[in-house]
Amino acid sequence: MDTITHQKNTIAVNGFTTIESVYTSAEIKAILTEINKANTDKSTFRKTTDLFAIRQFLKEVPAVNNIVFNAKLKAIIADLFGDDYFVVKSIYFDKPEASNWFVAWHQDLTISVDKKIDLPGYGPWTVKQNQFAVQPPLEILQNNFTIRIHLDDTDEGNGALKVVPGSHLKDIYRPETIDWQTETEHTCSVKAGGVMVMRPLLLHASNRTTNNKPRKVIHIEFSNAELPDGLEWSERQWF
Template sequence: MVKTEATALTTQLNNQGFIIINDVYTYGHVEALLNIIDNTPPNKDTFRKTADLFAIRQFFKAVPKALPLIFNDKLKAIISQLFGEGYFVTKAIYFDKPPQSNWFVAYHQDLTISVDRKAEIAGFSAWTVKQNQFAVQPPLAILQNNFTIRIHLDDTDEHNGALKVVKGSNLKGIYRPDAIDWAAESEEICQVNKGGVMVMSPLLLHASNRSTNSEPRRVIHIEFSNSELPPPINWAEKYNYHENH
């Protein structure tokens, strides 16, 4: 990625809340990733499998063999050129929206982070716990610095649950879905090719429709931050991808 392209993408990401970069992974790399996932025994409590969804939470802990393939030179360069140094992984989930899936996700922002314990700390609120995993809404400044990369393992469009987003909603702080003024806002469907990535702000309002064709939508969702948390809490899944070889 040349410097002018990186500058343009950074501007677009800041203004619209997302960018799409295709051809980050070859089809061969994608198939190798899927093979690793398919051959991982689903016997951990972080696996969830139903007719409508297959998900693996704490993905890198559950499927460590995927790490070298995911953090290839292209992805590392994208992170470095768009955000600089000092970022680390804070959360990773694998989502498989199978062809027969009939569920949708309503508009929302990703307002919580995963931490290792609960504590009373000023500015941290809305605590929840699910499968022994604590989540909390941190101060807005942390969310504004965080970003998410969604790695697409299938061609994804409006027919198999591609994300819909409200462009620029990342600039409006906490933006409740029931407050969306559709007369003023612009919705976009994010079509991403197999092997491509979508980079987005957690403050971007996003949703996804039901699948209407027979194609799967498999995505690896990775969250990043450069913020250290106040004691005694720590990031639940902190991983320094720079150390991966």
């Protein structure tokens, strides 16, 4: 079985895969250099002792686009999903060495859109920092995918993503109903320069940092779905 077929099968069955050496150390350094130049006074930037985050990352730090979408990443997307996908959301997470921040088990059930419109199958709605988010029909979430670009070596000691393999196949899966007698938790360790590809319906979580090492990740969501009746993806862009 060739590598691409194996990765496709792994995503189909488990809901995720990891791919090493997508970025060089020079590319990682170039991305971080552009991030350090950014104006952090905007509402899309959040900085606390536990977390530095940039929402709408590719829009707020546009100089990283050509580095992030290098030839290797473009080939991964085309080979695994096709050439009709576009970016619909991007976030940069910097979890500092002494962070006590953690994320409980959840699925990524919402999409970011430009306005609120009452539409069948869309809801509930939320608004954060003037950004509308809504839970769309299930088929949109089932076809979307996320790529997490790791800028640091990440393992269970600095909050690597934990997942429940195969949980993306169970539609809406409430964390309080997880049966740990039948489910298995897996930690997705990824070296700096590697990526994790996952389906948004995959149950995932993240622990507190215990090894005094940072964890910097670029989280990018992709879709090929056109939204109905004047509703638009708020961060839609081609690459």
